[in-house]
Amino acid sequence: MIVLKRFTGALRLLPLTLLLAGPALAQSADPVHEPAVPTAAPHPWELLMQTPESPVQHAIENLHNFVLIIILAITALVGVLLVVVLTRFNAKRHPVPSRTSHNTPLEVAWTLIPALILVVIAIPSFKLVFYEDHASHPALTVQVTGHQWYWEYSYPGEGKIDFSSYIVPSKDLKPGQRRLLTASAPMVVPAGEDIQVLTTSSDVIHSFFVPSLGLQRYAIPGRTIRTWFRADKPGLYVGECNQICGTNHSRMPINILAVTPKQFQAWVVYAKKQYADNAPVPTNLTASAGGVPAPVR
Ligand SMILES: [Cu+2]
Missing domain, CATH: 1.10.287.90 (Helix Hairpins)
Known part of the structure; x- marks a missing residue:
């Protein structure tokens, strides 16, 4: 009986507990959201280059x-x-050909x-x-590491932000998302600011390619290569690995989400908590030859 009383007492406290936990739960929500339709992405039967956005x-x-x-x-x-x-x-028309063999001025x-x-x-x-x-005074540096077959993004100047970005399998796509071009977590950057990108790889040569932003750099094991970009306006910019890097080469989409500087600051606070414990490289993904690696986050 006492146990039952305690239980009902605890139940009565439940709404209060939820009320107190509410703001904490709301804080852990991702403050930035990807638009349903990318700002720059390839289109079926497209000719010429994508609209430049940087x-x-x-x-x-x-x-x-x-x-x-x-x-x-x-x-x-x-x-x-x-x-x-x-x-x-x-x-x-010219039956007798000329015998000229040299003409110095010509x-x-x-x-x-x-x-x-x-x-x-x-x-x-x-x-x-x-x-x-390179950009002379970049506002932010993002380290990009290519893995077979996903991308890892870390923000060395922003504390311990480090996360992996996988392809979203076709069956999990939401309306508007593109097959083979949707990543589980975008690289988030502030729009209108110079972003330094450092590329490297953990296994084979990959290539970090986002055509609308003019971004293309090899990701080579044991080397770090730099470049930069500036997204003209907030939006979602789509690219992919364009160096033949193995079976799932076509399954390494790149999503760059440019947001306002204010939204970016909010995202940094969120990402520091969310990605503080980025797990080591999950090696079982490399064994999924021909299949689609499942996103871990
Ligand atoms: Cu690759």
Whole structure:
């Protein structure tokens, strides 16, 4: 009887306990949310490049367009020359061919002009290589480690934030999420700020590739490679590993979630608690050849 009384007493206290625990539970909820539809992602039958969403990708597109004009001009010139040769110098219209074997001015011209064209392309290329190499005053550094077959993100300047991001299997996708391109946990960054990215790998060579942000760096075991990006506006940016890295190479999506600086600060507080105990690399995932590794978080 006493036991029963104690039990009902405890039951009466339950609403109070829940009331007190409420704010604590609410605090542990993720303060940032991914939009249902990504800001930048590939589309079926898409042609050309994705819309640029970062200064580096704008610079890449500018160089691409500049080189494209040169390519078109060269192709047009070679095409016209071919037509001229075929029509004017064929055996019917030109039965006695010229015996000329050397023409010094012409040879100097067709050596110098292509060399000059290469120099004209090389100057902006080198400028771009240096531009995308590093940001002078990055607001944040994210260390990206490639694993067979998932990504690990850590934030060395923000304390002990370290978490792994796996593919979301097709059967678990929510409406709007893309097959093979949805990750269990996005890399969260503040929009409008320069973000330094350091890539490395724990096993084989991977490649960290987010086309709309102009991000592409190898992830090589034993090496750290740097680059940077700045998401122009908040949103979800989608990429994937683009270095053939084994059976589940196609199952390494990259999701970058850019949020407002205020939301990012709230996320850092949440992530420090949520990811304080990131478990060591779960090796059983590497054995799932042909299958989809199950997200652990
Ligand atoms: Cu990979």
